[in-house]
Amino acid sequence: MTTRIVELRQGILKKNDELARELRGRFEAAGVLVLNLVSSPGTGKTEFLQLTLKELRERGGRAAALVGDLETDNDARRLAASGAPVRQINTHGICHLEAEMVRKQLEGWELGELDYLFIENVGNLVCPSSYDLGERIRVALLSVTEGEDKPLKYPTMFNSADAVVITKMDLAEAVEFNRAEAHRNIGAVRPGIRIFETSAKTGAGMEEWLEFLKEQRGAR
Amino acid sequence: MTTRIVELRQGILKKNDELARELRGRFEAAGVLVLNLVSSPGTGKTEFLQLTLKELRERGGRAAALVGDLETDNDARRLAASGAPVRQINTHGICHLEAEMVRKQLEGWELGELDYLFIENVGNLVCPSSYDLGERIRVALLSVTEGEDKPLKYPTMFNSADAVVITKMDLAEAVEFNRAEAHRNIGAVRPGIRIFETSAKTGAGMEEWLEFLKEQRGAR
Numbered sequence: 001m002t003t004r005i006v007e008l009r010q011g012i013l014k015k016n017d018e019l020a021r022e023l024r025g026r027f028e029a030a031g032v033l034v035l036n037l038v039s040s041p042g043t044g045k046t047e048f049l050q051l052t053l054k055e056l057r058e059r060g061g062r063a064a065a066l067v068g069d070l071e072t073d074n075d076a077r078r079l080a081a082s083g084a085p086v087r088q089i090n091t092h093g094i095c096h097l098e099a100e101m102v103r104k105q106l107e108g109w110e111l112g113e114l115d116y117l118f119i120e121n122v123g124n125l126v127c128p129s130s131y132d133l134g135e136r137i138r139v140a141l142l143s144v145t146e147g148e149d150k151p152l153k154y155p156t157m158f159n160s161a162d163a164v165v166i167t168k169m170d171l172a173e174a175v176e177f178n179r180a181e182a183h184r185n186i187g188a189v190r191p192g193i194r195i196f197e198t199s200a201k202t203g204a205g206m207e208e209w210l211e212f213l214k215e216q217r218g219a220r
Numbered sequence: 221m222t223t224r225i226v227e228l229r230q231g232i233l234k235k236n237d238e239l240a241r242e243l244r245g246r247f248e249a250a251g252v253l254v255l256n257l258v259s260s261p262g263t264g265k266t267e268f269l270q271l272t273l274k275e276l277r278e279r280g281g282r283a284a285a286l287v288g289d290l291e292t293d294n295d296a297r298r299l300a301a302s303g304a305p306v307r308q309i310n311t312h313g314i315c316h317l318e319a320e321m322v323r324k325q326l327e328g329w330e331l332g333e334l335d336y337l338f339i340e341n342v343g344n345l346v347c348p349s350s351y352d353l354g355e356r357i358r359v360a361l362l363s364v365t366e367g368e369d370k371p372l373k374y375p376t377m378f379n380s381a382d383a384v385v386i387t388k389m390d391l392a393e394a395v396e397f398n399r400a401e402a403h404r405n406i407g408a409v410r411p412g413i414r415i416f417e418t419s420a421k422t423g424a425g426m427e428e429w430l431e432f433l434k435e436q437r438g439a440r
Contacts, residue, residue, distance in 0.1 A: 042366025146262025
């Protein structure tokens with residue numbers, strides 16, 4: 001039984017990979033930098049993204065977002081407050097986004113008019129790791145309140161990431177966040193990965209993050 | 221393809237349900253109250269459970285724990301510090317515990333010598349909801365740092381719970397936790413469910429929680 005499931009699952013993943021490759025080609029051709037944001041529920045993806053969209057727009061960047069959730073359009077409404085174009089994807093029970101969902105939601109959007117497209121994945125530290133969405137950069141977010149050992153417990157998610165954003169740094173002292181240990185654990189799973197320490201509340205770390213986005217966009 | 225997956229998945233769930241029923245019978249016969257703790261990664265299940273085990277033991281309660289994680293035995297080591305018998309289950313990539321994993325780990329344990337058995341599930345707000353482990357009480361945990369709308373976004377997890385424990389109340393002020401909204405959202409998904417507001421750091425809310433455990437154990 002398990003073998004059959006694995007085989008069927010591999011078929012689905014293969015189809016997803018092919019579609020993701022197609023999407024990646026479209027994104028590259030359009031010159032839009034696409035990022036896939038993954039994290040546990042409650043890490044603060046939406047708050048972080050809201051501030052990122054706002055800051056990018058203030059600097060003249062053209063940014064948009066797709067946001068995945070099992071249910072509700074709360075996050076899309078929160079993100080739309082930044083003034084950026086935002087679309088919600090409801091997965092109705094599926095714990096990750098798939099390339100096909102992204103493709104569908106992009107219909108009618110002129111990708112050439114965008115500099116940045118952020119895809120906020122469903123809050124989950126397991127399911128999204130196997131699904132390529134055609135992004136160029138996968139960002140794993142981790143809040144200081146979650147515990148420093150998350151990268152060791154969810155190695156696939158951190159191993160498949162291209163950058164790590166630590167959120168809620170404003171709470172670091174209150175939760176006795178062990179910065180050195182967090183960096184050590186991230187490095188153990190993905191040596192040399194860029195780590196950003198941020199707070200959407202105080203704005204800490206955002207300059208460095210925005211500089212990284214600009215560099216990455218220029219580096220095509 | 222999706223239909224086939226659904227059919228196979230239903231077969232697995234059916235098998236799990238049968239085994240869970242069997243386990244439930246054994247637990248009832250042995251007079252042990254079994255609780256299944258589910259939450260997002262980083263909600264503080266282990267810290268909450270550690271304090272619960274310690275307090276129960278100080279009151280003469282005989283408590284043990286099984287703890288599930290994708291990888292690492294960090295949590296088992298943390299829980300064992302309470303002095304209670306603890307066993308780790310590593311699921312190696314599977315995002316939930318299954319009744320069969322619980323059955324295996326219980327081998328050699330004399331259930332009749334236990335008052336309470338806590339099963340700390342894998343940190344995930346989606347996968348564990350479909351898998352009955354034979355528990356009598358499913359507890360969904362939610363930390364004040366995760367956002368008040370989690371019950372609306374993950375309705376199945378909260379809908380299948382018998383009690384909700386809000387953790388990290390010591391951070392409520394720092395994160396501007398909206399207590400009324402959290403209660404409203406939990407109630408929208410699961411009207412009338414018992415809600416405990418706790419802090420493993422200050423010990424707040426633990427008396428009420430321990431009282432509840434005692435009641436539930438007596439209420440067989």
